[in-house]
Amino acid sequence: MENNGLGKYTTSFGVSLGITSLVSAILVIIKESSEGLLAFMKSVTGHHWVTQTLFALIVFVVLGYVLALPNKGQGIKLTVNSLLTVIVGGVVISGLIIGGFYLLELL
């Protein structure tokens, strides 16, 4: 499959962005539902939100570089439309997960 002219890091970090957004959104629900995890995240940096930010950045960077490794270092192959689906879909669904979760908590 051709990469449609995208650089390997554009593809790998784009996919990483979509996945990290979803992981971060799911982490929100898990930590808000688990006092143990919330306490652990507070203990790591002093504030759960700071820990969540660092976690998301680490996942984003590590996954971005890991996804650039397959295919003899040329990175994963995706069509442009697939990459856009992962990025836009990941971000929009993550936003809906977070917004929906807090909306349900409010009701």
Place this chain on the structure above:
Amino acid sequence: MTEVILMAHVLFGMLTIVAAVWMFVEVLNAAESNQKRIQAVSVAVPVLFWLAYLIGGYWYVVHYGVDKPLILQGPWPFAHNFFMEMKEHVVIMLLLLTTFLPIVASANLAVNKAARNVALCVVALIILIGIAMDGSGAIIGIGVKVALLPK
């Protein structure tokens, strides 16, 4: 002093949106002549947003503890329970999107249509989420204000 911190957070957040709109227009009109400008703005967007994020994050961690109980006891508790809770987590995606921008813009967007489309989508998401975050911040601010109004 806390007001200055908060105003700086809003200022850099708004400048991020302005720079992102600027980048969107530049990418729409991508040519060899504006490549350097596109790449400069693609770096300016994350720099401005990281400043907004770090300043806002400092204020949130250190000073928001005073405002939070006020909002919760006031007539607009949803300003915290929904808007602040949503904002503090959705904004992480904005951090990732802005950080990703210079990677996309490292390609020659004048000749690379694929990279140009990815850049436009990413910048559009930054603008839309940025406006949503700005509006959420305004609602949180009003949440404090209405809590302090005489009953």
